[in-house]
Amino acid sequence: MTSIVLNSVPLSFLFPDQDTQDEERMDFLFAMFPLDPNLNNEQYSNKLEIWRKAVKNYCKAVNTSFITFNSVAGVKFNGKTSLALGTCWEEMISSKKLIKKREFKNYLQQSWSSWAVHKAVFPIKWAGNSLLFLSSGSKDAWKNESYIHLETFDEKCDSTVAILQKKLNLNGPSSESLLISYYDVAELCIDLFPTEEEFELCLQYLQKKKLICVHVMEDNTKIVKFSPRRSAWSWSAPVVSKEEITKIELEKSLKIVQDEISRLNERLATVVKDAIEHGKAGSKKKAFRCIKLKHLIEKNLDTKLAMESNIESILSQFEDQKSLSLVIDSMKSSAEMIKKSQISISDVDKTMDEIEDVISHDQTIQDAMSSINQKFMESTGIFDEDLEKELEELAAMDDSKPMPRTVPNGSPQRSPSKSPPKRSFSSMSGSDEMSQATATTPSQAEMDSVFNDSQSSLSPRSKLRRATEPRMALVA
Template sequence: MTSLTPKQSPVESWDRLPSDWHNDERMDALFAFFKDRELNPVHYDAKMKFWSETIINYCEDHGILQIDISTIVSRFRRKGKTSKCLDKIFEELIKQRRLISTNDYTYSQQSSWVSWTFNKLTSPLTSLMSTKIPVDQDIFVIKELVDKKAQQVIESLQSHVCVATFDCVISYGSFIDACRRCALIDENSINLIISTLVRDKKILIDYVGETKNVKVVKFIAPGTPTVRPITEIENSVLLLRHSKDRLEEQLKKSDEQMEGLLTDIRRHLKNSNRTAAMKLLRKKKILEREYEKKDRTVEHLNTVLTQIEQTDCSSLVINAYSSGVQAHKELLRKNGLTPDAVEDMIDEVHDMLDTQNEIDDAITRPLANDTTDMTELEIELEELLRQPIPPTPAVTTVPNANDISNISIPNEAIKIPEEDPFADLELRLQKLGVKEPTPNKLADVASSSH
């Protein structure tokens, strides 16, 4: 019995499937024919944006660089329905140069002067003789995805570069593996990437070996704009690696053969067929001797390759030292730093410090009109130090201010000391060198003063 359930569309398992895809009402409007933009420009632009971004994103995630309307219609089928507006979407993408006809893209990839001249001369005639392919029958290249994927392939290759001198040359098979790691499964898509990278001079394809039977790809080294031809060093290293890889493959096959012979020998011994077992054992011994020779050769090749890598690293170190020395010399020359200049500067600094010390001494020197004799000042200071210190008068404790109003002091207790005009007379007479006056003289002086 035939199932009535519509077959699931390939897009249903896509991780970045738009959320509107599960909205029946919304998708019915998006699957319908386009109406005139003047009627509803907002809906028209939103519908155009939805389909443009969905198609480009789907092709990017699935490594599809060439598309046509019939393939997209089949991939974006929903519940047995197909979109009726994809031809309009393709026309808009072509107008925006996001989609380019395969014939036009191939023509634009031709970079040689002869091809360019020939096509320039024949293009008017060709355009008249050829008929334009309808949109629904043509195959288009998504240019923005081709450029993006090409850059991803280059970055993937450069991420495995350890020694830029010869790590930028790889076998053609390794290059194809790098393309597949970037989600490029289709052979046509890989060929588009190759033609784009060759046109942009980011890779070159060549054959090496004595008989030119080894197909290799050289890509741009990190930090360089274009790829350079394969050098003799790269050619030699590549042949060494190729020989080592072939020997390792032979060792792997020999190992499998020896395992198979050992199984057969055991089987013959189990069947008591010693003659056949002995014959196979001799063959196994021959394979073991050949295996040992090849294994030693592989070790020697690994040693040679390691020495080459170390030599290249040493060369990089020497070049780095040389660049550093040149930069240092240029910096010294630019700033005028020489041993003589530094010595002169140090002498100037010392002279400046000596001058500053002289200035400080001049500032602290006494003024000329200051005639004070320091000796007299010292003698007077010593005399003051020898004089006795007068006793400190007793401090009378004053009662609390809050209680002073309650204290009654008799008038007889309050006495104001009379000033004695002759209190310091004795001291002054001693300083003047006069003898102490007698009590009679003191009385006469006192009476005369009255």
């Protein structure tokens, strides 16, 4: 990774939501903030937010989180430098959106004890820096101070974690950690960090959050262990174990042996080719020397191939042992869970006894209710035999008699055997009327015939009136 030069950024990059061709609007944005923010608090806040976004957009445009005041102030409008940027810069520093790079490095490198010492020494250090600053007479030195835009830096760190997570997922869903070379990580994140200093700072920040561990090997090579299941609240960061170091060294040795085998194969092919050419040219001594060299290379090659086979066998056993340990651990945990969830025989017997007690209790209640019902029947003189006999009589009566029909008003309709049509008895005396009525009363069959014949051509209302008038006359 190499450093880059921060060039000037177009206004359209800093203010994508503003019309940069509107001179009146841009003059307002580049003008100084009012001394009293309370005069127009809403306008003050809106302008401050626009410049905060402009600083962030500048970081995105130059692809870095390291910025200085002078670098952002280099963006001008019609040759004018912003007078509002200074106020915005001070506000971002006070709100911890901008932090000095050296202070951020001290924060990442300090431990609990160094943190306490830093808190005790900070007032003295601050006073010394103030005196030096005043003595130097450079009031604008802070403008060249390198700051870190924390929001941009956090986004880059999150992108780095996403890249490592994607790399971890390629190893399988059961993988809990990832071991990767430092330079492999740098190659994966080369588009995020234009400088190696910023990349180093990102790794230190992730290690501070206990997401990764940067381990330095004996040959000063670095490896990165990524463990996403650890949170920032964990007390310990992921540690590279001895087994993992052994595996890394074996893989490194295997790579070296394979490179030597490849080189020996190339040299062997060259020596064989030279021997053939010298033989064709008649130079037997040179051809014999090439053949002797060929035998030496083949012997060395056999040794390297044996080493490669041994290392591969050890790595295979290492992986098998790791898989076996994972299986055994999972079986142990499963056995413990089964033991905790297993039901004992005594619990089953106790449960069955409780069920039997409940059933017996319910049966006792049913027997008591039946005895009460029997006593009631005996006290009233009603027995089941009498009820059965009465039920049979009701059934026989229901079969012999048709059910009464209902008329529109809801009252039961009388039997079709009605009195004959109304007759006039105005010329009869009282005694004669009774005797005549008795003598002229038709039989039941005749009444049914007359009633049915007359009913066939009448409406329901007329039928009802026709059926009730003779009976009313007889009653009168």
